[in-house]
Amino acid sequence: ETGVTQTPRHLVMGMTNKKSLKCEQHLGHNAMYWYKQSAKKPLELMFVYNFKEQTENNSVPSRFSPECPNSSHLFLHLHTLQPEDSALYLCASSQEGGGQGNDEQYFGPGTRLTVT
């Protein structure tokens, strides 16, 4: 595997379900990110991890819970979601994660989440 991978690619869940999204990067990067992408809206940064430490939490509701066990893996645990949480959830990684301008982010293919 190369680059950034995400599983599952598609997920349909009810509002009472608990599920997890998984992201793995094979690039040796130090920073990982979760984004939410809704149609015709800017990418919304949810969480940032640098060297496994969470450095950003942009007022994300507690029904989204991130976990970063090591620099290569990132999870997003979901529970009691709302229909408006339906979106594409993108994971990304970058070499530095802060303090560097040209810190290009590499994205995974995303998980298309539908909450019913």
Place this chain on the structure above:
Amino acid sequence: GQNIDQPTEMTATEGAIVQINCTYQTSGFNGLFWYQQHAGEAPTFLSYNVLDGLEEKGRFSSFLSRSKGYSYLLLKELQMKDSASYLCACMDSNYQLIWGAGTKLIIKP
């Protein structure tokens, strides 16, 4: 507040040239990125500008004017595979990316 503006949609003809504009207002500036995103796929990096001027990379060029808070992405010799959304993103003083909503580019034969 911080804001990135870019057109929602543009249409161009195969073989032609198209310019996608982006204006930004951010607290501080540490560079501007352009990403390409094909439908159903991940965004992929195209360019990074931090100094004023034009950066050329094959058929794609990106321009930055920091005094005007303005950038554009220029695509030459358009091909059908260039049909995609183009995302402008600005890095603020905290090195956080502020994203535009993207410009959907439609290429017609």
